[in-house]
Amino acid sequence: MASKTDFDSPVKPTWCPGCGNFGILSAVKTALTELGLEPHQVVLVSGIGQSSKTPDYIHANGFMTLHGRALPVATGVKLARPDLKVLVHSGDGDGYSEGMGHMVHAARRNIGIVHIAHNNQIYGLTKGQYSPTSAEGTRSKTSPEGSIDRPIDPLMVALAAGATFVARAFSKNGRQLSDIVKAAVQHRGYALIDVLQPCVTFNRVNTYEWYGERVYDASGEPGYAPADFDWAMRTARIWGDRIPTGILYQVESVLSYEEQVPALRDGPVGTRPVLPLSAEKAQALKAAYM
Amino acid sequence: MKNDFTVILGGEAGQGVESTGAGFALALARAGLHVFAVPDYHSRIRGGHNFFQVRAKDAEIFSHNETVHLVLALTREAVQVHAGQLVPGGGLVYDTALNLGTDALPSHIRDFGMPLRDIVEQAGGSKLMLNTAAVGAAAGLTGLDMRFLESVIQDNFGGKKGSEIATANLNVACAAHDYAEKHFADQFPFKLEAVEAPRRMLLGGNAAMTIGALAGGCRFMAGYPMTPGSPILEMMCANAAEFGVVTKQTEDEIAAICMAIGAGHAGVRAATPTSGGGFSLMVEALGLAGMTEVPVVVFEVQRPGPSTGLPTRTEQSDLMFVLHASQGEFPRIVLAPGTIEEAFRDGWRAFNLAEKYQCPVIVLSDHFLAASLQTVPQEAVDFEHVTIDRGSMLTPEELDALETGYKRFAFTETGISPRVPFGHPRAVFSAASDEHDEYGHIEEDAENRRRMVEKRMRKLDAARQDIFPPKSYGPAEADFTFVAWGSGYGPVREAMGMLERQGISSNLLHITDVWPFPADAVSEVLRKAKRVVSVEGNQTGQMAGLIRRETGIEVGQQILRYDGRPFSPEFILRALEEV
Numbered sequence: 001m002a003s004k005t006d007f008d009s010p011v012k013p014t015w016c017p018g019c020g021n022f023g024i025l026s027a028v029k030t031a032l033t034e035l036g037l038e039p040h041q042v043v044l045v046s047g048i049g050q051s052s053k054t055p056d057y058i059h060a061n062g063f064m065t066l067h068g069r070a071l072p073v074a075t076g077v078k079l080a081r082p083d084l085k086v087l088v089h090s091g092d093g094d095g096y097s098e099g100m101g102h103m104v105h106a107a108r109r110n111i112g113i114v115h116i117a118h119n120n121q122i123y124g125l126t127k128g129q130y131s132p133t134s135a136e137g138t139r140s141k142t143s144p145e146g147s148i149d150r151p152i153d154p155l156m157v158a159l160a161a162g163a164t165f166v167a168r169a170f171s172k173n174g175r176q177l178s179d180i181v182k183a184a185v186q187h188r189g190y191a192l193i194d195v196l197q198p199c200v201t202f203n204r205v206n207t208y209e210w211y212g213e214r215v216y217d218a219s220g221e222p223g224y225a226p227a228d229f230d231w232a233m234r235t236a237r238i239w240g241d242r243i244p245t246g247i248l249y250q251v252e253s254v255l256s257y258e259e260q261v262p263a264l265r266d267g268p269v270g271t272r273p274v275l276p277l278s279a280e281k282a283q284a285l286k287a288a289y290m
Numbered sequence: 291m292k293n294d295f296t297v298i299l300g301g302e303a304g305q306g307v308e309s310t311g312a313g314f315a316l317a318l319a320r321a322g323l324h325v326f327a328v329p330d331y332h333s334r335i336r337g338g339h340n341f342f343q344v345r346a347k348d349a350e351i352f353s354h355n356e357t358v359h360l361v362l363a364l365t366r367e368a369v370q371v372h373a374g375q376l377v378p379g380g381g382l383v384y385d386t387a388l389n390l391g392t393d394a395l396p397s398h399i400r401d402f403g404m405p406l407r408d409i410v411e412q413a414g415g416s417k418l419m420l421n422t423a424a425v426g427a428a429a430g431l432t433g434l435d436m437r438f439l440e441s442v443i444q445d446n447f448g449g450k451k452g453s454e455i456a457t458a459n460l461n462v463a464c465a466a467h468d469y470a471e472k473h474f475a476d477q478f479p480f481k482l483e484a485v486e487a488p489r490r491m492l493l494g495g496n497a498a499m500t501i502g503a504l505a506g507g508c509r510f511m512a513g514y515p516m517t518p519g520s521p522i523l524e525m526m527c528a529n530a531a532e533f534g535v536v537t538k539q540t541e542d543e544i545a546a547i548c549m550a551i552g553a554g555h556a557g558v559r560a561a562t563p564t565s566g567g568g569f570s571l572m573v574e575a576l577g578l579a580g581m582t583e584v585p586v587v588v589f590e591v592q593r594p595g596p597s598t599g600l601p602t603r604t605e606q607s608d609l610m611f612v613l614h615a616s617q618g619e620f621p622r623i624v625l626a627p628g629t630i631e632e633a634f635r636d637g638w639r640a641f642n643l644a645e646k647y648q649c650p651v652i653v654l655s656d657h658f659l660a661a662s663l664q665t666v667p668q669e670a671v672d673f674e675h676v677t678i679d680r681g682s683m684l685t686p687e688e689l690d691a692l693e694t695g696y697k698r699f700a701f702t703e704t705g706i707s708p709r710v711p712f713g714h715p716r717a718v719f720s721a722a723s724d725e726h727d728e729y730g731h732i733e734e735d736a737e738n739r740r741r742m743v744e745k746r747m748r749k750l751d752a753a754r755q756d757i758f759p760p761k762s763y764g765p766a767e768a769d770f771t772f773v774a775w776g777s778g779y780g781p782v783r784e785a786m787g788m789l790e791r792q793g794i795s796s797n798l799l800h801i802t803d804v805w806p807f808p809a810d811a812v813s814e815v816l817r818k819a820k821r822v823v824s825v826e827g828n829q830t831g832q833m834a835g836l837i838r839r840e841t842g843i844e845v846g847q848q849i850l851r852y853d854g855r856p857f858s859p860e861f862i863l864r865a866l867e868e869v
Contacts, residue, residue, distance in 0.1 A: 011731050040715040045552070048723070055720050056732050061713060062720025063555060064732070065548070066578050072545035076552020076560065079536045080510060084556075084713055105541040262531040263509070269536050270557040270712060274507035274678050281533070282673040285501050289493040290320075290668075 004033040009059045015050060020197030023171035024118055025057055028087070030174065031181035032060070043086045045074035047094035050125045051118030051197075054089040068098025071106045074113050080270035082258040085185055087114040092133045093123045096154050100132070103154075103192070107161035110189035111257040114181065117154060117192065118171075120199035121206050128202035135205070155236035158192045159229065159249060165191035166232060166249040170215045171198070172208060173245070180247060189256040196243070211243070218244035226250050292481045293323060293348035297360040297428055298375070300341035300368030301421070303334050307364070310421035311342025312663060313446055314428065315492060317438040318346040319665045322487035326780070327663040328354045328856065333517070333601040339367045348485050353780035354662075356860045359480040360431065362424035366390065373399060381478050383427050383470070385420065402431065402474045409469055415462035426463030430470030432482040439463055491666050495633040495659035495777075498671065499589060500525040502637015503561060504533055505676045508587070510560035512538040512549035514568055517601050518657040519591040522563035543568035547575040547588065554579070554586045555721065557712040559641045561587035566595050566608045573615045576650050580620025582721040583699065583707070583746070585644035585651075585681075592656040594854045603854030604657035606776055606827035609836070612652045613805055619743070621647065621750035623757075624805035626654045628779030631670040632802055633659065638676050643756060646681035647749045648706065654804065656827065658856035659777035682708040684717070692716045697728040701741060705748030750806050757803045759811030764797030770866070771819035773845060775801040775833050777856070778825045784859035785866075801833065813841040823847045825862060 007029040015021050032042055042060040046052035048067035055062030061084070065073045070088045078086045090099060095117045106113060122140065123129040130140040130147045133154070137146035158166050165187045169177040177195065184191035196215070198208050218224055218235060221244075225231040232249035258264055266272075277285075299311045308329045315327040323346040331340040345354050361372040363384040373382050378398040384390065385406035395401055406423045415422070422443070429439050440460055447456035500522050503511075513523035523537065530537045536553070540546040546562045553560040564572065569590050579586045590612055594605035612624055623643050627633040636653050644651040684696075689710060696717035700707040707728075710717035720730045725742060727733040764786055774782045779800050786796045799815045801808070816822055816837070824834040824845045829852040834845040849865040851857055 009731075038715065039718045040713050043556075043713070044720075053732065056722065059718060060720075061718055062722075062730070063552070063582070064720065064722040064724065065551075065582075066574055066723060069544060069548045069575065069578075072540065072548035073552040073555075075538075075545075076510070076512065076549035076554075077556045078552075079538065079549070080553040080556035080558040080560075081713060101541060102545055105545070261536055263534045263536045266534065269509045269534060270553070272509070272534070274509075274559060274680060276507075276676055276678060277505050277533075277673060279673075282505065285504065285529075286491060286668060286671055289491040289497065290489055 001036055002033060002038045004029050007032055007039055007059050009057045011056050013057050014053065016201050018200040019050070020120060020171035020199065021051060021054065021118060023174055024116065024177065024195055024197065025054060027174045027177035028116065028181055029058060030178040031185065034178065035182055035185055037085060041084055043077050043084050044089060045070045045077060045086065046089040047099060048125070049091040049094040051089055051091035052094055068094055069102070070094070071099060071102040071113065071115065075106065075111050078112055078258060079261065079264070081268045082112065082264055083268050086112065087116060089116050089118065092117065092119045092121060092131045096132045096152055100157070104157065104161040106190050107158050107163035107192070109257045110162070110164055110254050112188070113190055114184040115190065115192045116181070117194050118197050119154070119194050120197045120203055122199045122203040124199050124202055153236060153239070154192070154194050155248065156233060159233055159236060163192055163249070164189045164251050164254045165247070166236065167191070167193045167247045168196065168245045169193060170196045170211050170245055172212070173215070176217060176245065183247060187250065188252050189254060214241060214243045215245050216242055218246040218248060291479055292483055293346065293485065295347070295432065295480050295482055296343060296345040296355065296358045297362060298341050298343045298358055298372050299362045299421070299424060300339065300372050301364030302336065303332060303338050303340050304336040305364050306418065306421040307340045307342050310425055311344060313442045314425040314439070315344045315663050317434070317442045318344065318482070319490055319492040320441060321434060321438045321482065321484040323348055323482070323485065324351050325492060325663065325665045326351050326354050329661050331602050339365070339371060341368065341372065346482065352783035354858060355784060356858050360428060362428055364420055364424060379479050381431060381474070383424060400474070400477055402470065404466070404469055406466065409465050410462050413461040413465035415458045419459055419462045422459045422462045423466035426466030427470035429463070430467035431475055431478045432480060433475065434482040435484055436464060436467055438484065488667065491668055491671060492663050493630060493666070494661050494663050495627065495630065495655050496521045496591065496661065497525060498630045498633035499637040499653065499655065501671060502634040503641070504529060505673055506638025506641040507559045507678055508561050508641060509534060510536045510550060510553035510558040511562065512540050512546040513563045514540050514543045514546050516565045516568045518593055518660045519563040519565045519568065519589060521660070522589055543571040544575060547572040547586065550586050551575060551579050551584050554584045555582070555712070559645070561589060563589040563591065565591050565593050566611065567598065569608070569612065569615070577616035577618060577620060578723050579650040580616065580622065580746070581723050583648040585648055587640045587644050588650060588652045590652055590654050591660045592654065594852070600854040602657070604827060604856050605852060605854060606656055606778070607829070607832065607852070608654065609804065609828070609832040612654055620746055621649045621753065622805065623647065623649065623651045623753055624654055625651065626776040626802055626804045628659065628774070628776050628800055628802055630664055630666045631672070634671050642677065642679040643753065646679055646756070647753045648681065648709070649749060654776065656777050682706050684708045684710050689714060689716050695729055698730045699726060699728050699742070701728060701745050704752040705745045706752060754806050757806055757808055759808045760799050760801040760815070762797060762799055762815060765795055766797070768795040768797040769820060770794070770796040771816065771822050772796060772798045773801070773816070773822060773824040773833065773837070774798060775804065775826065778827065781857035781859050781862060782825050785862040788859055788863060807836065807840045809840040812837060813843060816841065816843045821846060823849060823866065825849045825857065827851050827857065
């Protein structure tokens, strides 16, 4: 069995000291280790952004792709190798702006991907522009007078699109985040984990203190009902003095996409040998045109 | 005159012009004739004017032409558009219920007005079967043995569920046949007679390419519907369960190519079909495949642009686009088949090239090649010579010996870094669209950058050994040397035959593998040519420009067509006369 250090990459993170990404990095490694997975059984796909460098910092199969496009690339990987665990790392710009269209479709098709969205409400890699989750009125380099756009609620979008697993976490609460990642990896189908993560350089509002005062574990509250869609929608909307975290919605009754693909009934298409067609099959193809 | 014949079936969208025309083409193919059939339709579901043109001959033909012997008009508009195209003595079949008024018809043609609606009704058919009646009449006029048409109707409409429809169509076809034969056959000089011939296939470029892809081990296809590329996706979906192909209709073309790249990265032979507009959306991801050295195949079936352009028509105007699409520099391979045989061949070959050189391969086709139906000998779809070459892979021993990790992007002489089975315990690696080191980790070092750029581009040099030189047709020395690429092949071959009959010699240099450009082979032929004439379906002479860029040779004369219609041999000859 692998230990947590087996997932260590030789590459040192280039994130700012104190970046919320460090908490996510560690929690993901813990989750993979506790699940008994080996690096070769895991595929980490990302887009572009500070969060999307994560695959470089974990020893596992990694693919750092294009801004916003991690989900479709990961879908291709999953449909080729449904036997592997596929995790996507995106940011709020990457995943909720450029990639939001793909998220809606990944959710509705319930493809077996764990989508970890590092949500710091700001663009870090491009140095400080407002993001789709920035609060209205956020002052940034591209909104010096305060942003006019209202923020998107990714959890509600995912729920509306038919997601079967929706969770929120805080990067500093590593134990809770690891447990959510573990549940997501074991979930049947698409799982969104929105991870609230302070950007210590460009976001002076949503700090560790700011989150620390607000987040609470929804599973410890009376009335916690993650199988109830209406409860999940109501809870996902809560944002302000209190911010709920934990698994807010999970149903296991929906088949994953990959379970239903006829060509995958005989196992992963990616491990099959590539062979010439039998004479019989070749002739059948020709016969249709004679 | 016997067995040299063109018929046009014209009507509204929704009247089954294309399917019935294709059925008639198949009947002629089963009668042992060579067939070339072209659909012409508008971008709409109902109404408008569509036609389907079928040419048949008892000798090899390469394209349609403008000599029309029979028009089967299902609407007044079809009469107006096509009656004037008929040769003297040609016949016009239409429903007398259309109340044309005979003075509307040109005097050189034969009026074969028939009570088609009544014939259909009396035979127990529905009004949807006017099309079947029309081709039945064509058989009656030309003397084509009805058993060929009957066999096609049986195959198309038969089966358990549709046997009643098949019977009704058969009755309608026979009734129209008998009527036409009895009243008009002796007035129609153009006849069709079955000839002994080996059974040929009748298919278009899209089908040939898809069969090729299946033969080449394509087991993943993701796509977003776009004319004229979507039939490739549809056909793959139809065969998915039987052949174990994962197919996915996606939310957009960006997702389509990204999924194909994901699957290609994970070791599956993967492709996406599209047209120029969809390819425009794929451009950034094409660079991702280039940078991360992922094998992926894009079938780009061109239609006229820019933007929406003419969705159901043809053009060859994406050549420079696919050669240069995406920022930065990376190797790509571009194939442009011109025949059914080449479409099949490139359909499987593309996957070998993509895996061997670990780069995107674009198969550039167009609506004319994709949708025209042609008879070919069965050997043209040549499964026996299909090879599977997955390129350089680490052996199990080499995998076991990996001590310090796997260099997915190892610097090598050819630039090709051996691949591994994806997810192998000893070969865990990451890939990045950022510049990276040999292991795949993000790296900005200048020296590493220079070496990585050169490593990737060296693969293009290595790929030259697998690039087919252009093919020459016709006499070695000739008055004219045509240069064409892709679907220009057929019409030029026809034009060459027509020139020969006028005592003018010509030959053709047909370019199929476009990139890396076979400069030496092109240069060798063109330097010796007396007079070079390029023929291509765009406004700017993109191939002529590429030839100039790659060989320094200036093509003397260009014949260009960009009205959305395919070249006909007559178009080429008229253009030739103008200069």
